């Protein structure tokens with residue numbers, strides 16, 4: 001599930017091995033390396049894209065930053081897990097793509113905020129191949145949790161140490177986090193990041209993702225208020 005263990009003030013598991021009191025904020029602790037930054041105009045407005053490379057596995061991640069996010073009031077932050085089918089290929093089986101676009105729109109509306117796009121989080125960490133296999137299992141009756149279990153895979157193996165390190169590098173210590181997933185709140189707070197407010201990011205369900213959203217609410221503890 002995870003390769004090593006980090007011992008910080010709170011014990012959290014991630015892919016790096018670090019033993020300091022404050023893994024993320026210690027400058028000598030290289031969890032991510034800032035690789036490049038450039039302006040990326042989008043249909044939502046202009047962002048600065050910061051590319052990061054994870055030291056442990058070489059995986060590259062990206063943070064879209066709008067406005068001045070260091071200091072001042074806690075900015076809007078979305079910690080988005082990669083979903084190739086939902087984000088890019090128009091799948092209706094999940095709500096990822098709509099959440100991604102809603103987050104960019106909300107940041108643009110405030111003129112300030114960060115979207116961290118975490119690679120390697122497909123299917124809550126099982127990868128695109130196993131995710132497609134999980135979809136096939138869901139089509140014969142399993143739910144999204146059971147479909148991972150049936151493959152002998154963890155229900156959710158995502159960790160947020162890399163994302164937390166990216167935020168720390170951007171100078172963010174406090175934020176308003178856009179998420180429906182309480183596990184993300186806890187995970188980030190484990191890294192000494194303060195979440196001053198949770199901003200819901202609920203999208204309208206469709207017949208294809210209703211069961212998936214229900215499972216996220218009932219089995220994974222997501223806060224979803226809309227009728228499903």
Ligand SMILES: [Zn+2]
Nearest residue numbers: 083086094096
């Ligand atoms: Zn998705």
